[in-house]
Every structure is written in C-alpha cells, then in structure tokens.
Amino acid sequence: MQADLDRILFDEATIHRRLDELAARISHDYRDRELTVIAILNGSVILMADLLRRIPLPLKLDCLSVASYHGGTKSGGELIFRQVSLPDVAGRHVLILDDILDSGVTLASIREKLEAAGPLSVRICVLLEKKKTRLRAVDPDYVGFQIADEFVVGYGLDYMERYRNLPCIGVLRRDLIAPAA
Ligand code: IMP
Ligand code: MG
Numbered sequence: 001m002q003a004d005l006d007r008i009l010f011d012e013a014t015i016h017r018r019l020d021e022l023a024a025r026i027s028h029d030y031r032d033r034e035l036t037v038i039a040i041l042n043g044s045v046i047l048m049a050d051l052l053r054r055i056p057l058p059l060k061l062d063c064l065s066v067a068s069y070h071g072g073t074k075s076g077g078e079l080i081f082r083q084v085s086l087p088d089v090a091g092r093h094v095l096i097l098d099d100i101l102d103s104g105v106t107l108a109s110i111r112e113k114l115e116a117a118g119p120l121s122v123r124i125c126v127l128l129e130k131k132k133t134r135l136r137a138v139d140p141d142y143v144g145f146q147i148a149d150e151f152v153v154g155y156g157l158d159y160m161e162r163y164r165n166l167p168c169i170g171v172l173r174r175d176l177i178a179p180a181a
Pocket of ligand 1: 043098099100101102103104105106107150151152153157158159
C-alpha cells in the first residue's frame with residue numbers, strides 16, 4: 001500500500017506524538033466537565049481508538065455515520081445522515097471527532113444538527129485541517145496537523161474505501177486517482 005503514496009506526510013510516531021499533545025489539552029479542558037465524544041464514521045475510527053485511550057477522564061462515546069460523496073476525491077454538497085436517530089446530547093458537553101476538515105460541509109452540518117438538540121457545549125477535533133477556501137465555515141477547536149489541499153490517505157482516511165489501515169498518512173499518487181473523481 002505504501003507504494004501507492006506519492007510521499008508520506010506523517011509517519012506513525014509523529015501522529016502518536018501529536019495525539020499525546022492533543023489528548024493532554026483535551027483532558028485539561030474537560031477536567032471538570034463530563035465529555036461526550038461523537039466520532040464520525042468511518043474516517044475517524046483509528047483516531048478515535050488512539051486518541052480516546054490517551055484521555056483519562058470519564059466520557060461517553062457515540063458514533064455518527066454520514067456520507068458527503070461517493071468514493072471519489074471531491075467532497076461537498078449535501079450531507080446524508082445514515083442514522084435514524086441522533087445520539088442524545090441534550091445537557092452534555094460534546095466533542096465532535098473527525099478525520100479531516102475539507103469543504104466544511106460535514107462538520108458544519110453535524111454541528112448544526114447536534115446544536116439543535118440542546119447540548120451545553122459543542123467543540124470540534126480533527127486530525128487534519130486542509131488549508132483552503134471552504135464551502136462552509138468551520139473553526140475547529142483541536143487540530144492535529146494543517147495540510148495543503150491535497151488528497152491524503154491512511155490512518156482512517158480512504159480512497160474508494162481503501163488505505164484506512166495504513167499506519168501513516170500520505171499523499172495518494174495522482175495516477176491512482178480516477179480522472180472523473
Ligand atoms: P468535508 O465535508 O468536505 O469537510 O469532508 C469531510 C470528509 O471528506 C472527511 O470526513 C473525509 O471522509 C473526506 N475527505 C476529505 N478530504 C479527504 C482526503 O484528502 N482524503 C480522504 N478523505 C477525505
Ligand atoms: Mg471518507
């Protein structure tokens with residue numbers, strides 16, 4: 001799989017060191033408040049497992065399954081919620097966890113939905129933030145790494161559902177991306 005990468009951006013050790021820092025900040029910020037983590041599937045599964053085990057606080061975990069595009073490299077447009085019901089966040093301090101902030105459509109839509117359900121607070125944590133103009137404005141509270149506007153895979157991030165199990169994050173070779181995507 002690594003041969004499909006143009007180059008590695010963050011190796012496993014670098015990601016884990018950054019997770020130590022993020023987890024320490026989150027643990028400090030929520031030391032007096034009970035945290036409810038809402039992880040966005042499927043992209044955040046690896047991040048969720050590695051980050052949450054570094055947070056020594058009582059917390060609740062729920063997952064949300066959404067789709068914003070269908071297997072290509074472009075996101076945006078309308079968000080489809082696969083759940084029948086949303087997690088119960090009324091009266092809770094919510095931290096939304098996602099792999100990457102790209103167009104902003106996913107996180108803006110999720111934040112809007114959850115805020116309508118009466119949480120005490122809503123914050124956003126993403127492993128990656130692409131530096132680009134967004135379709136919807138999102139200001140994440142915790143960011144692992146900022147990256148250029150390139151298509152990346154690994155550590156939960158996929159192209160056509162592949163590469164999620166790569167332990168590092170890298171830029172996918174352009175010749176492997178379908179021209180129509
Ligand atoms: P947004 O709604 O455009 O911000 O996109 C968010 C979702 O698109 C992420 O949760 C990813 O699943 C997917 N995505 C955006 N950029 C990339 C990328 O570079 N690689 C893999 N998936 C991506
Ligand atoms: Mg994806």
